[in-house]
Amino acid sequence: MKEAYLGIDIGSxxxxxxxxxxDNQILASEYIWxxxxxxxxxxxxxxxxxxxxxxxxxxxxxxxxTGSARKLVGAMVxxxxxKNEITAHAVGTTTLYPEVRTILEIGGQDSKIILVEHGxxxxxxxxxxxxxxxxxxxxxxxxxLGVEVEDFGRIALTSKHPTQLxxxxxxxxxxDLVHKIQMGHTKEDIIxxxxxxxxxxxxxxxxxxxxxxxxxxFQGGVSKNIGVxxxxxxxxxxxxxxxxxxxxxxxxxxAILAGKANARRTFDFSVEDMAFRTREINxxxxxxxxxxxxxxxxxxxxxxxxxxxxxxxxxxxxxxxVRTMAKN
Amino acid sequence: MKEKGNTAAVTARxxxxxxxRALLYEREAVMWxxxxxxxxxxxxxxxPTNREMLRLGAEAAIDEVCLSTKIYLGHVRSLFxxxxxxxxxxxxxxxxxxxxxxxxxxxxxxxxxxxRNTGQRFLAYNVDVLGGISEEKAFVxxxxxxxxxxxxxxxxxxxxxxxxxxxxxKKISREERLYRTDQIKVLVAGHSYxxxxxxxGRPLFQYLEEMGVVPIRADRVDRKEAxxxxxxxxPTIKWEMSRELLGSIQMHKSKVDGLILxxxxxxxxxxxxxxxxxxxxPDIPILNIVMDNQDGTAGLETRLESFTDxxxxxxxxx
Ligand code: SF4
Ligand code: SF4
Numbered sequence: 291m292k293e294a295y296l297g298i299d300i301g302s303x304x305x306x307x308x309x310x311x312x313d314n315q316i317l318a319s320e321y322i323w324x325x326x327x328x329x330x331x332x333x334x335x336x337x338x339x340x341x342x343x344x345x346x347x348x349x350x351x352x353x354x355x356t357g358s359a360r361k362l363v364g365a366m367v368x369x370x371x372x373k374n375e376i377t378a379h380a381v382g383t384t385t386l387y388p389e390v391r392t393i394l395e396i397g398g399q400d401s402k403i404i405l406v407e408h409g410x411x412x413x414x415x416x417x418x419x420x421x422x423x424x425x426x427x428x429x430x431x432x433x434x435l436g437v438e439v440e441d442f443g444r445i446a447l448t449s450k451h452p453t454q455l456x457x458x459x460x461x462x463x464x465x466d467l468v469h470k471i472q473m474g475h476t477k478e479d480i481i482x483x484x485x486x487x488x489x490x491x492x493x494x495x496x497x498x499x500x501x502x503x504x505x506x507x508f509q510g511g512v513s514k515n516i517g518v519x520x521x522x523x524x525x526x527x528x529x530x531x532x533x534x535x536x537x538x539x540x541x542x543x544x545a546i547l548a549g550k551a552n553a554r555r556t557f558d559f560s561v562e563d564m565a566f567r568t569r570e571i572n573x574x575x576x577x578x579x580x581x582x583x584x585x586x587x588x589x590x591x592x593x594x595x596x597x598x599x600x601x602x603x604x605x606x607x608x609x610x611x612v613r614t615m616a617k618n
Numbered sequence: 619m620k621e622k623g624n625t626a627a628v629t630a631r632x633x634x635x636x637x638x639r640a641l642l643y644e645r646e647a648v649m650w651x652x653x654x655x656x657x658x659x660x661x662x663x664x665x666p667t668n669r670e671m672l673r674l675g676a677e678a679a680i681d682e683v684c685l686s687t688k689i690y691l692g693h694v695r696s697l698f699x700x701x702x703x704x705x706x707x708x709x710x711x712x713x714x715x716x717x718x719x720x721x722x723x724x725x726x727x728x729x730x731x732x733x734r735n736t737g738q739r740f741l742a743y744n745v746d747v748l749g750g751i752s753e754e755k756a757f758v759x760x761x762x763x764x765x766x767x768x769x770x771x772x773x774x775x776x777x778x779x780x781x782x783x784x785x786x787x788k789k790i791s792r793e794e795r796l797y798r799t800d801q802i803k804v805l806v807a808g809h810s811y812x813x814x815x816x817x818x819g820r821p822l823f824q825y826l827e828e829m830g831v832v833p834i835r836a837d838r839v840d841r842k843e844a845x846x847x848x849x850x851x852x853p854t855i856k857w858e859m860s861r862e863l864l865g866s867i868q869m870h871k872s873k874v875d876g877l878i879l880x881x882x883x884x885x886x887x888x889x890x891x892x893x894x895x896x897x898x899x900p901d902i903p904i905l906n907i908v909m910d911n912q913d914g915t916a917g918l919e920t921r922l923e924s925f926t927d928x929x930x931x932x933x934x935x936x
Contacts (some may be wrong), residue, residue, distance in 0.1 A: 358920075376924035380931075410931045412922065413903040499897040577670035578817070598821065 294348040295338070296334060296557055297545025298367065299538075300324060300359040300373065303398050303511075306541040307339050307482035309350065314385055314546060318342035319538055328359035329366055331342035333562045334519040336367070338400060340559045353383035354378075354548035356540050365585050366566050370553035375540050379381065380404050380411035382543030383507055386533065394530075396492065398425040403496050405503075417496045425511045431467060431484055438514075444518025446482040453483030457551035463487055487519035489525050504528035509536040562586060573602035573604075635661045635741065636701030637741075638693035641686060641725070642709070644810040647783040650705065652778035654756060657766055662701050664693040666816035671696055676911055678732050685818070685882035685911055687721055687728075702789040703741040704729075710746040712753070716845075716858045719887050726797055793838040797873045802929050804862035805870055805877030807863045807895075809888075818909050819880065825919060829926045834874065839866040851898055860891040867895065875929045883910040903928060926932055 294317060299306040302324060310320040319337040324331045354371040355364040356378040356393050364372040384406055393404040393411075401424055432439040446452075451473045456462040463484075470480055472482040493502075506528060512518055513532045522530050533539075566587055573580045582596040584604060594604045635654055637643060643650075643663075654661050667689055675692025696852040697704050708726040721728075726742040733740075743760040745753050754775055755912070761771025797803065804826060806813055813819040813835055826833045837859070844865030848855065851868050857860055867877060879895060881888035896904055905925040907918065930936040 374920045374924040374927070376920075377927040377931075377936075387624075410934075411928050412932050414928060415904075415906075416921070498898060501900065538773075577668040581667060 291349045292347055293549075294343075294350045294507075295545045295549040296350045296367075297378075297541040297543070297548060298353070298357075298363060298369075299378065299540035299544060299564045300328045300332060300355065300356045300357040300363045301375070301397075301540075302358050304537070305335050306538055307335045308538055308541045308545050309339055309343055310542065310545045310549070311348065312549070313541075316538075316542070317344065317348065318539070321523045321537060324359075327569075328362055329566050331365045332359075332366060336559060336562045340377065344605070351554050352548035352551065353555070353557050354544035355506075356544040359592075361595060362583075362585060363567070367557070367561055367585070368555055369548075370545065370555050371548045371551050373544055373547060376402060376404065376410070376414055376416070378540045378543035378547065379509070380406070380543065381546055382539035382541070383509070384409045384411070385542070385546055386539075387507055387531065390505050390507050390531075394492070394502075394508045394513075395510040396424060396488070396505060396508075396518070397510040400424060401492055401496050401510070403492075403500060403502075406499060412613045413500065413504065415453075415496055415498060415500065427463075427489065428484065428512065428515070431464070434464075434467070434531060435465075435471075435480065437477070437481065437586075442481055442485070443516035443518065443520075444603075445478050446485045446515075447520060449476075449478040451479055452486050453479045455483045455487045463491075467585075482517060482521075483516065485521045488512070488518055489521040493525060502526055505531060507532070507536075509532065511537075517518035573597055575601050627930065628920055632659055633702035634700075635659055636663055636694075636697035637663045637706040637726040638690055638697060638704065639664045639666060640693040640704075640815070641811045642707060642722070644814040646707075646782075649778045649782040653761075653774050654684045655778045657761060657764070657770065657772040659764070662697065664696045665901055667692070668817055672817060672911055678790065684721065684885050686809065686885075687725075687820070688911060689811075689815065690725070691729070691732060694733065694736050698736060700739050703739050705740055706730075706740050708742050708744045710744070711748050712745065712858055713747045715854075715856050716747070717856045718858060726830070746896040765775070768834055768918050787789065789838050790840060793835055796832055796834045797870065799832055801830065801832045802876075802926070802933065802935075803834055803874040804878055804882060804926075804929070805836050805874040806878045807867055808878075809863075809882075810835075810837045812882055812909065813837065814874045818882075822878075822880065822907070822918065822922065825922055826860075826926065831929070833878075834870075836863050836866040836870070842868065852894065855891060857887045857891070859889050864891065864895065866898065871899060871902050874902075876905065876925065878925070879904060879906045881906075881908050884906045894916070903932075 293310050294311055296309050305324045306324050307320050308316050310316055317341045320335050322331055322335055327503050353367055353371045355369045356375045358375050360372050384390060388409045390406050395402045400416055402414060404411050405413040429439045432442060453470050456466040508519060508522060508530045513536055519532055564587055569584045571582050571584060573582055578598055580597050580602050582594055582602055584591055584594045591604060591606055593606060597603055637650060671692035672689055675688040678691045678695060679688045694704055703928050706726045706729045709718045709722045730740055743756040744751055745756045757775040758771040761774055762768060809844045823833045841862055847868040848861040848865035851864055879892045879894055892906055927936055
């Protein structure tokens with residue numbers, strides 16, 4: 291049996307998974323929508339991966355989870371490593387592109403920049419407060435212009451004179467956009483202008499004076515927009531690499547980290563058939579009244595978190611309801 | 619005022635002073651405690667911040683004030699009924715380019731106004747060096763307002779000043795030692811009322827320590843030297859506490875692996891100064907954290923974890 295490693299990246303919008311071998315070659319990969327149900331999505335993802343996976347030759351000996359629901363799904367699948375998405379992305383990308391110096395990422399809700407030296411991430415910044423440069427902003431503006439956001443890039447490239455738009459923040463950008471429409475700017479110029487404003491917003495708010503060196507890899511949902519890619523190319527004066535598997539970088543990175551770490555636990559595909567449940571309880575032992583998230587597998591508590599101190603720690607293994615009954 | 623032949627007795631109880639454990643408390647506690655106790659007065663300190671206090675403070679405040687002020691109001695409110703007077707200093711400046719944020723200048727009036735119908739009494743001292751009120755005058759006036767003689771007040775101030783200086787010296791040398799460890803070190807630059815706050819700042823320190831990182835407080839620094847160094851980065855910043863942090867970063871940037879800027883939402887001074895710091899120190903990894911009164915630490919943990927991962931990767935330890 292050869293060793294294999296599973297990586298799962300559960301984001302708020304999509305859930306991604308890969309299984310790799312010792313040489314980081316992808317043996318199976320899958321991409322599905324999370325649809326607000328991370329555990330359900332993880333279950334579906336695992337059964338899809340199982341179909342592609344050669345169980346005769348390989349055995350999964352380590353599992354990693356990343357993304358916003360990493361803890362939850364990590365507890366569910368018995369992960370050997372649970373890590374944030376920034377580290378996972380950096381590791382995934384630098385493994386595929388050892389020369390990369392800058393990783394740009396613009397997703398649906400947030401944007402990040404990771405600076406790399408000698409294949410190692412050395413600095414990063416992210417922006418979660420301002421929506422002006424993100425996918426959500428582009429989608430809402432596309433709606434306003436009556437254009438499918440998927441067509442944005444193609445339309446933008448036809449523009450000869452991109453409209454100047456106030457890029458500082460969503461509110462200004464939006465009112466400026468309305469103004470420019472009324473002034474009679476063409477749709478393609480405005481769309482090209484929007485792509486440019488996403489880029490200048492990113493460079494100002496996320497990049498903040500950081501040196502963006504090439505090679506540059508661009509990831510996240512917005513990287514599929516060729517208008518924005520083109521605007522980055524112009525603004526930075528260098529080639530922009532967009533990998534068609536860019537969305538798998540997080541899953542790949544966490545699978546690589548799982549393989550590298552020492553922890554080993556054979557992954558059991560039967561988790562997709564088990565029943566998992568979460569419950570929120572309030573500790574109430576002090577005025578902080580922490581909300582503790584409990585996760586149960588077949589009514590057995592397997593993990594919990596959210597307590598600010600040890601007094602609120604719950605022991606894995608107790609069953610729902612059993613504790614109060616035992617007291618009587 | 620006993621009249622001849624009067625046989626009744628009145629016990630004049632010395633008033634108990636309430637000290638809110640917020641804003642200037644962390645900075646001035648030793649001074650305050652020494653001052654009041656050498657005048658023979660008793661004090662009571664509010665409990666460390668918890669979620670309930672923060673809720674009370676946010677309820678009392680208008681939405682737009684900073685998190686630190688909301689926390690302060692929560693502390694003030696928690697002292698009601700436990701003391702006679704609550705100390706709420708009003709500090710404008712310590713000299714030219716040594717201003718305090720306007721919140722400190724307006725604090726006494728703000729507190730009196732917010733709690734105007736509660737019957738609670740407050741006690742203020744005013745520091746305004748540009749306006750001719752030195753710290754010494756402020757404390758001496760405070761002592762006299764409490765009914766003590768000038769001589770006693772001066773003595774109490776001097777004694778308190780010595781105690782504070784001694785304590786500060788100890789604190790700095792403890793912090794200085796941290797710069798010499800081989801572990802990964804992160805300089806945390808934030809106002810002491812945030813970094814020391816049990817609900818807001820302490821969990822961040824705990825978390826860093828659990829991750830095997832040594833957090834060092836930038837505000838614990840030789841203040842005179844920090845003020846001097848800060849001028850080299852920016853000659854024009856006018857806020858005293860921002861200057862101390864800026865100078866401390868300039869002094870220690872090569873001794874640490876990374877820098878965390880921690881500020882409250884929405885903070886006027888920090889939103890400008892931290893933005894400048896991010897641009898002026900491009901060679902050191904910086905994490906900018908803005909705290910607000912939202913529950914849940916998941917987002918914070920993600921950011922701290924990825925930041926420390928990067929520092930570890932850099933050293934080849936991940
Ligand atoms: S977990 Fe700890 S801090 Fe949270 S409510 Fe319970 S006792 Fe208080
Ligand atoms: S400096 Fe910022 S955090 Fe401190 S009181 Fe002023 S506004 Fe609030």
